[in-house]
Amino acid sequence: xxxxxxxxxxxxxxxxxxxxxxxxxxxxxxxxxxxxxxxxxxxxxxxxxxxxxxxxxxxxxxxxxxxxxxxxxxxxxxxxxxxxxxxxxxxxxxxxxxxxxxxxxxxxxxxxxxxxxxxxxxxxxxxxxxxxxxxxxxxxxxxxxxxxxxxxxxxxxxxxxxxxxxxxxxxxxxxxxxxxxxxxxxxxxxxxxxxxxxxxxxxxxxxxxxxxxxxxxxxxxxxxxxxxxxxxxxxxxxxxxxxxxxxxxxxxxxxxxxxxxxxxxxxxxxxxxxxxxxxxxxxxxxxxxxxxxxxxxxxxxxxxxxxxxxxxxxxxxxxxxxxxxxxxxxxxxxxxxxxxxxxxxxxxxxxxxxxxxxxxxxxxxxxxxxxxxxxxxxx
Amino acid sequence: xxxxxxxxxxxxxxxxxxxxxxxxxxxxxxxxxxxxxxxxxxxxxxxxxxxxxxxxxxxxxxxxxxxxxxxxxxxxxxxxxxxxxxxxxxxxxxxxxxxxxxxxxxxxxxxxxxxxxx
Numbered sequence: 001x002x003x004x005x006x007x008x009x010x011x012x013x014x015x016x017x018x019x020x021x022x023x024x025x026x027x028x029x030x031x032x033x034x035x036x037x038x039x040x041x042x043x044x045x046x047x048x049x050x051x052x053x054x055x056x057x058x059x060x061x062x063x064x065x066x067x068x069x070x071x072x073x074x075x076x077x078x079x080x081x082x083x084x085x086x087x088x089x090x091x092x093x094x095x096x097x098x099x100x101x102x103x104x105x106x107x108x109x110x111x112x113x114x115x116x117x118x119x120x121x122x123x124x125x126x127x128x129x130x131x132x133x134x135x136x137x138x139x140x141x142x143x144x145x146x147x148x149x150x151x152x153x154x155x156x157x158x159x160x161x162x163x164x165x166x167x168x169x170x171x172x173x174x175x176x177x178x179x180x181x182x183x184x185x186x187x188x189x190x191x192x193x194x195x196x197x198x199x200x201x202x203x204x205x206x207x208x209x210x211x212x213x214x215x216x217x218x219x220x221x222x223x224x225x226x227x228x229x230x231x232x233x234x235x236x237x238x239x240x241x242x243x244x245x246x247x248x249x250x251x252x253x254x255x256x257x258x259x260x261x262x263x264x265x266x267x268x269x270x271x272x273x274x275x276x277x278x279x280x281x282x283x284x285x286x287x288x289x290x291x292x293x294x295x296x297x298x299x300x301x302x303x304x305x306x307x308x309x310x311x312x313x314x315x316x317x318x319x320x321x322x323x324x325x326x327x328x329x330x331x332x333x334x335x336x337x338x339x340x341x342x343x344x345x346x347x348x349x350x351x352x353x354x355x356x357x358x359x360x361x362x363x364x365x366x367x368x369x370x371x372x373x374x375x376x377x378x379x
Numbered sequence: 380x381x382x383x384x385x386x387x388x389x390x391x392x393x394x395x396x397x398x399x400x401x402x403x404x405x406x407x408x409x410x411x412x413x414x415x416x417x418x419x420x421x422x423x424x425x426x427x428x429x430x431x432x433x434x435x436x437x438x439x440x441x442x443x444x445x446x447x448x449x450x451x452x453x454x455x456x457x458x459x460x461x462x463x464x465x466x467x468x469x470x471x472x473x474x475x476x477x478x479x480x481x482x483x484x485x486x487x488x489x490x491x492x493x494x495x496x497x
Contacts (some may be wrong), residue, residue: 035430039452042445043406047422065423072390072427073434 013059014044020062021069027104028075030111036069095193099200131179134206135171139164140214243280251279252288253297253337254311261344265336266300267311276309298327298334312337382419392471393417394428395456395464398438402455405429429454437463 018041025033044059059065070076110116136156143156143164158164177183178199185195244251256267269277279297287296295317300310314334316327327334386393397403397411408429409422432438437460443451456464 035433036426038440038442039405039450040426041449042451043404043409043422043426045449046406047409068421068423069427069430072424073430074427 011045011048014041014048017044017059017062017065021066024063024066025070025075026108029104030107032075036073036075092193095197099193099196127179128176131175132172134203135175136168137206137210137214138175139168139171141210142167144214242278244277253279253313253315255337255339255341256311257341257344259347261346263312263339263341263343265312268307269309269311276307278308279313281306281308295337312339386417386420386424389471390420390424390428391432392464392467393420394425394432395437395460395467398429398454399456399461399464402453404443404451404453408454432460436460 018037021040022033022037025036028036048059107120110120139156139158143158146158155161156164156168158167174183178185185192185199244254254267254269256264256269258264271277281299287294295315297308297313297315299306299308299313301307315337316332316334393412393415394408397408397415400411403411405426406422409420409425412420412425429438433440433454437457438454439457440452440454443453445451
């Protein structure tokens with residue numbers, strides 16, 4: 001019974017009129033709008049039922065009605081879209097109102113759809129998590145810029161685990177205070193427009209730049225399927241990239257010593273078929289730890305041709321944020337490593353003469369008399 | 380004489396006075412104002428005024444479900460609204476007395492001006 005009455009009383013033109021007025025109050029907040037429009041349907045229905053109207057029988061122009069409503073309520077008409085510059089308005093207010101406008105447009109957009117409403121609620125609940133994340137990013141970035149060249153750790157080390165944890169805790173506290181508006185920037189204060197802009201820029205930077213950079217600083221981030229031995233899992237099949245390998249271990253550099261145990265440089269390696277024995281040229285696989293720092297290997301050259309089969313490969317300590325386009329022209333060009341062992345014990349072939357053994361006497365001009373050299377080979 | 384300009388200045392006072400008599404919903408207030416002689420009052424102006432007075436704390440509001448149709452939003456006066464009404468009532472009386480006195484002493488000129496302005 002009541003349902004029928006409701007339908008009869010709220011005439012379609014009233015609903016349409018209220019919707020039209022509502023559309024012209026789109027720049028107001030939801031609350032302001034509801035305060036203005038609450039009960040309007042009932043009032044208009046009653047007015048129509050009475051047949052009284054100052055506009056002569058119908059409801060009149062919704063635009064004029066909305067304007068009158070606004071004027072009386074003290075809610076000045078605002079531009080529907082934000083403008084870049086409103087002349088005569090000081091710049092700070094300009095910025096503040098622009099940001100407020102964007103915010104309002106966004107709120108309106110999300111309020112239109114149930115998912116938008118739900119999403120906003122979830123996002124609001126997740127704000128503290130964001131405060132922690134951005135603090136963590138800031139400290140990791142600091143670690144990335146300042147720290148020794150090593151991989152990042154989930155708890156930023158900053159050279160010392162205790163220092164890292166302490167800095168992280170402070171950063172989280174600061175970030176949360178800023179987030180709640182208790183520190184630095186109160187987004188609702190128009191005179192803090194600059195801080196608000198800077199905060200906006202920092203947050204954007206954190207998401208767009210810092211997050212990928214920091215995540216890229218973790219080991220294996222380039223290819224999560226790449227294993228430390230250089231094998232790659234692809235479609236469940238393990239494949240091995242080319243390159244010197246000792247069983248499961250990928251060889252990153254080779255140190256050759258002569259029979260006296262002295263380190264040789266510029267040794268060119270070939271296999272039994274004359275193919276170069278080169279290490280893998282992938283920059284990630286080609287880096288290893290040497291004397292506490294991570295170094296990256298670089299090739300020898302024959303003209304423009306890179307030779308990864310000449311050893312030892314020169315190395316260079318690699319800063320994590322350093323561009324590596326042309327390491328040879330930097331102030332720290334790649335240099336020959338000292339090698340894991342300064343000297344190794346001398347080696348000799350079992351020879352009755354017990355002379356100094358020669359590895360490849362025929363090809364070596366500095367070798368000992370050729371009479372000795374033929375014997376070991378025939379053995 | 381265009382009374383809408385005059386009305387603007389005293390609409391707050393008029394609305395407060397009407398609601399002070401008895402709580403009312405938007406159109407009810409409009410009707411009572413018109414019945415009281417302010418026939419030119421626009422309902423949107425009244426609704427806007429109600430909203431502004433509500434936002435400034437002079438009025439309170441509550442929603443009453445209606446059997447006949449959509450919910451009605453009633454407005455009632457608050458303590459601060461009452462003191463505002465008292466103040467404005469006094470201001471208005473003093474102002475009206477002053478203007479009346481002025482018109483009494485200089486009736487001819489004013490009438491001519493008002494006629495010319497029309």
